[in-house]
Amino acid sequence: MKKIAIVGGTHGNELTGIRLIEKWMKNTTLVARNNLDVELLYGNPLAIRNQVRFIDEDLNRAFHVDDLNNPPGESWESQQAHRLNKMLGPKFNNPSVDVIIDLHTTTSNMGNTIIIYNEPFNMKLAKYIQCHEDNVRIYISDKKAEDTVGLQSVAPHGATIEIGPIPQGVLFHEQFETMERTTYHALDFIQAYDNAPGFDITGEIEAYQRGVLIPYPTDESGKICAMLHKDIQNKDYCLLKKGDPMFITFSGKVMHYEGDAGFPVFINEAAYYEKNMALRMNKKIMLTIPPRDRL
Ligand SMILES: [Zn+2]
Structure with missing residues (x-):
C-alpha cells in the first residue's frame, strides 16, 4: 500500500x-x-x-x-x-x-x-x-x-x-x-x-450487508403518493419488522412494512427521491477477518 x-x-x-x-x-x-x-x-x-x-x-x-x-x-x-x-x-x-x-x-x-x-x-x-x-x-x-x-x-x-x-x-x-x-x-x-x-x-x-432498495408507493401515473412515516424517520440501523409503520399516504392512510425484518439505511436520503427510493433494507451479519x- x-x-x-x-x-x-x-x-x-x-x-x-x-x-x-x-x-x-x-x-x-x-x-x-x-x-x-x-x-x-x-x-x-x-x-x-x-x-x-x-x-x-x-x-x-x-x-x-x-x-x-x-x-x-x-x-x-x-x-x-x-x-x-x-x-x-x-x-x-x-x-x-x-x-x-x-x-x-x-x-x-x-x-x-x-x-x-x-x-x-x-x-x-x-x-x-x-x-x-x-x-x-x-x-x-x-x-x-x-x-x-x-x-x-x-x-x-x-x-x-x-x-x-x-x-x-x-x-x-x-x-x-x-x-x-x-x-x-x-x-x-x-x-x-x-x-x-x-x-x-x-x-x-x-x-450491515447491503440489501434491496424499497421504493415509495406510487399512484397509477407513477407519482409518489406517500411519505415515510414519522416512526421510521431517523431510525437508520434500527430493526424494522413486518407490520411496523413505514409510509403514510397524503390522505393519511398508514402503510405497514410487509417484508422480512431488517435494518433500514439511507432512510429519506434526498438524492434517492429522483429514483423514487425511500430507503435500503440491510441485513446484520458477522464476518471473520x-x-x-x-x-
Ligand atoms: Zn455521496
Whole structure:
C-alpha cells in the first residue's frame, strides 16, 4: 500500500469532503504519513462548481469495468469516470493507486458509516477505524468485484466514509471534525499496515450487508403518493419488522412494512427521491477477518 487517493466531491453538493480536501491541499502535512504517497483530489469538479450532486448522471455509479473499457459516453460523468480511471486506475489492470478513500455525506441519520467492498484489507481498515472512533458502523457491499460501480472500486482497496445527517450543500462543524478524524484513522491504519509486516487486525466484525432498495408507493401515473412515516424517520440501523409503520399516504392512510425484518439505511436520503427510493433494507451479519499472513 504505497499510493493513497483521498477524494472529496464525488457528489458535488456534499460539502464536508470538498472543504476537507481544500483544507488538506493548503496543509498537506495533515495527511502526510511515513512512506505513503497521498494524493488529494476532487471527484466531480464541474458538479462542485455548480453545487449539484451531478451534471448528467451519478458519478459514483459510472465505474463499471465494461463502461471503463469502452469509449466514454456522452454524459459529463461518463467522461469524468474515464479521466479518473486514467489517473487512479486502470481498474483491474495494475492500477496506479492502492487505496481510495472517498468522502461522502448523506441526509439520512446514518452517523459515521464506513462503506466497503467485501475484501480482507478493507475489513481490517474498517475495524481499525471502529476501534479508534465511537459509534462507527460498517456497511458492506454484496456486489461481486466485476459488478462494482463506485469510485472506490477503481483501486484494489478502499472505503467510503459516509456521514449524516447533513443536508445537501451544508456544512456541520461536528460532522466535519468526525470525517477529518476518521480519515486520519484510515491513513494511520494504512501506514501501520505498510510499515510493519507484523501489524494486523483480525477477529470478527459486525457489518450491515447491503440489501434491496424499497421504493415509495406510487399512484397509477407513477407519482409518489406517500411519505415515510414519522416512526421510521431517523431510525437508520434500527430493526424494522413486518407490520411496523413505514409510509403514510397524503390522505393519511398508514402503510405497514410487509417484508422480512431488517435494518433500514439511507432512510429519506434526498438524492434517492429522483429514483423514487425511500430507503435500503440491510441485513446484520458477522464476518471473520483472515490474518494477513494467510492472504
Ligand atoms: Zn455521496
